[in-house]
C-alpha cells in the first residue's frame with residue numbers, strides 16, 4: 001500500500017509482521033483477551049493520525065503472527081526486503097511493526113546482518129489496537145519520525161517504544177504487561193522521540209561483538225545451526241545437556257547440536273555438575289558461551305548482550321563458519 005505522495009516528504013518503508021500492535025480484542029476493550037496479528041499494516045497506518053504528514057509511507061505485510069512464534073524464516077524475509085528497500089535512493093528508512101515478546105531478537109538479528117546506514121526501526125505495542133488508550137498508533141508515529149530522521153543514521157537497528165529510542169544491542173522486554181515494558185539497562189536509551197521530534201543523546205559505543213565476517217550477509221544454504229539455551233539453577237545437574245548431546249548423536253540431522261548458551265547465576269557462574277556436562281559437550285565440539293540469567297554481562301566476546309542475543313550471534317557465526 002502506498003499513501004498519497006507529497007514530493008517534499010521522505011519515503012519510509014513500513015513492514016508489518018503482526019503482534020499485539022495489530023491485535024484485536026476478543027472481549028471488552030478494557031479486558032485482556034485479544035488475538036495478535038489480526039489487522040494488516042494498512043489498517044495500523046490508517047489508525048495513526050497525522051502520520052502521512054511525516055513521510056510518504058509504503059506499507060507491506062511480511063507476516064501476521066504473534067511474535068512468540070517468530071523464527072528464522074521471517075527474519076530472513078525481513079532482512080532481504082529491508083536491504084532491497086533501503087538500496088533505493090528515495091527511501092529514507094524502514095519501520096517494522098512487531099510483537100513485543102521477541103522484538104529484541106528480531107531487532108538484534110537484523111542489526112547483525114544489515115549495514116548500519118539508513119535507519120531501521122522496530123516498534124510494537126503492549127495493548128491491542130482495539131484497546132482503550134492503545135499505545136500502538138503513538139509508537140508507530142514515533143517510529144516513522146525516527147526512520148525519516150537523518151540524525152538516526154548509522155545507529156544500527158533501533159527499537160522505538162514509549163518515547164524512547166533503544167539500540168537493538170541493549171534493549172530487552174523487562175516487564176510483561178506495562179506500557180513502558182522495554183529497558184536498555186544501565187546503558188540507557190540512545191535517545192528520545194515525541195512531540196519535540198527526535199533527540200539522539202548518545203551514540204552506539206561499538207557494535208558488540210563486531211560486524212559479521214560475511215558482507216553482504218547471506219542466509220545459510222541448508223538448515224540453521226542448532227543453538228540451545230540451558231539454565232544454571234539450584235540442583236542443575238547437567239541432565240538437559242546430556243539429553244541434548246544424546247539427541248545430537250542420534251543421527252537425525254535436525255537434532256544436531258552446534259552450540260549452547262548457558263544462563264549462569266549472578267555474574268555467570270555455573271553449578272559444578274552442570275559445568276561437568278558442559279565441559280563434556282565442549283570436548284565433543286559444541287561451542288559453549290556463557291551468559292547470566294540476571295542480565296547482560298559486560299566484557300568478554302559478547303559484551304553487553306543478553307543470553308537470547310548471544311544465541312542469535314552464535315547461530316550467525318556458526319552458519320558463517322559452515323557456509
Ligand code: ASP
Nearest residue numbers: 019020066067099100101
Ligand atoms: N504476544 C504478543 C507478541 O509478541 C505480545 C505483544 O506484541 O505485545 O506478538
